[in-house]
Amino acid sequence: MKNDLPEIAALEGLLREQRAAYLRAPYPSWDQRAAHLKALRDVLLDNRDALADAMHADFGNRAKEEILLAEFLLVKEEVDGALRHGRRWMTAQPRATNKWLLPARAKIVPQPLGVVGIIVPWNYPVLLAAGPLISALTAGNRAIVKMSELTPRTSMLFEQLIAQTFARDHIAVVNGDATLAAAFSAQPFDHLLFTGSTKVGHDVMRAAAGHLTPVTLELGGKSPAIVGPNARFDHAVDSIIAGKTLNAGQTCIAPDYVLVPRGKEQAFIERARVRMARLYPDFTHNRDYTSIISPRHFARLQRLADEAREQGAQLHALTDSMADASTRRFPLVAVTQAPDASTLMQEEIFGPLLPVVPYDSIDDAIRYVNARPRPLSLYLYEEDKAAIARVTRETIAGGMCVNETLMHLACESLPFGGVGASGMGAYHGYEGFVTFSKMKPVFTQARFNARGLIAPPYGKRVRALLALMMRH
Structure with a gap:
């Protein structure tokens, strides 16, 4: 891609620089990879206060404790997991051969892809920059990271810290607006990982297709929470509210709507008010x-709520406070009787509005979920093992929690990714290593082998061997 804009020209030059460096040293040892991972962990943890302060300023208000729990702790655990297991992951894996190929040998050899691109959203800027970067480094790659323009202080500090820690031809961070982001998606990376909305995900995939760049898309969607007939009801409500209010609902895996047994809607709302008072007195x-x-983003949430009310929905405030545009504080609001056709029920909410939808049986709940695009996450609250097994088996989602929200993302051994409209591909743990590796199949023929027995000219011997080989 050629462009006269200085930022895009610099990006193209940076990619060429990293690719040349990769070709000079395409297979870093485990000791080198481990050193890179430790350097990333150390620079982020050593500067966590400054990064948290920058994030607080970018949002207008975000508690440091929440930032440390939801971002830095997860980064630390992801690095520590990679350090425990990475040496084994990069070892060649022997594979079996069928009897007709013996005594040949087969194996899978993991290789770094080269230079990967990572596009970071604004809602968890450190976690969603460092998480994919950890997987890319463990696999031995070089990387260019595009940060979000909506968190300018955090993005600039992250760029400075990475530049102080890594060579430019190894890891680099770029900052810019949507024009740079579009150009970034169109670069000939060896792999591109994007985290963001489904709408923008379409644009990223179209741009990447120009170079047949493989993509991992971490999108969003409407993640359901199902309160089962045999759930511990108060626990379910408390857990859902805690998951929904983390980062004020600005979380791709936040519960987007709740399915409750018909007649339990008011009980859900009343318990939610109690929980909100305890969480945020x-x-x-x-x-x-x-x-x-x-x-x-604040105006969009207000518009979603107003449009739903105009279409017949009931809004239930869960605190005594009103939304305040001057501070952009938007308290959690439960919504009942929202029409299916309303924007609230069609788009990912990405904020503190929570539709509560009644169902008559677990079959109805399953059908409701399956009638919609496949979600990034699904949360089930239920004690009956048969019901848990049914929902697990009969629904498809990027990830699932039973009697919990969000915590599957914190389990570094589990892959994180979407399915269908909520994304494609995954990272974290071993699956992240695989995403950023070429798992090369290698077949090694033995010096003495039977290959010549099935070579032309074909005749009675080959036909007899084929008859033997094709027996079933």
Whole structure:
């Protein structure tokens, strides 16, 4: 791609620089990879206070404790897991051969892909930059990271820290607006990972197709929470509210709507109010609740709520406070009787609005979920083992939690990714290593082998061997 814009020209030059460096040293040893991982962990953890302060300023308000728990702790655990297992992951894996190929040998040899691109969203800027980067480094790659323009302070500090820690031809961070992001998607990376909305995911995939660049798309969608007939009801409500209010619902795996047994809607709302009072006492002055990232995002949430009300939905405030545009604080609101055709029920909410939808049987709940695009996450609250098995087997989602929300993302041994409209591909743990590797199949023929027995000219011997080989 050729472009006269200085930022895009610099990006293209950076990619050429990294690819040349990769070709000079295409297969870093485990000791080198481990050193890179430790350097990344150390620079992020050593500067966590400064990064948290930058993130707080970018959001308008975001509690440092939430940032440390939801971003830095997960980064640390991901690095530590890679350090425990990475040497084994990069070892060649022997594979069996069928009897007709013996005494040949087969194996899988993991190889670094080369230079990978990572596009980072604004909602968890450190976690969603470092997480894919950890997988890429463990696999032995070089990387260019595009940060979000909606978190300018965090993005700039992250760029500075990476530049102080890594050579430019190894890991580099670029910052810029949507024009740079579009150009970034169109570069001939060896792999491109994008985290963001489904709408933008379409654009990224189209741009990457120009070079047949393989993509991992971490998108979103409407992740359901099902409160089963035999759930511990209060626990279910408490857990859902905690998951929904983390980062004020600005989380791709936040529960987007809740399915409850018909007649339990009011009980859900009442318990949710109790839970909100415990999580965020004196809500108007509470500093633990995150602000909405920008005036545009705040206005969108207000519009979703207003449109739903105009279409017949009932809005139930779960705190005594009103949404405040000046501080971009938007308290959690439960919504009942929202029409299926409303924008609230069609688009990913990505904020503190929570539709509560009644169902008559677990069959109805399963059908409701399956009638919609496949979600990034599914949360089931249920004690009956048969019901848990049914929902697990009969629904498809990027990931699932039973009697919990969000925590599958924190389990570094589990792959994280979507399915269908919620994304493709996965990273974290071994699956992240595989995503950023070429798992090369290698077949080694023995010096003495039977290959010549089936070579032309064909005749009675070959026909007899074929008859023997094809027996079933």
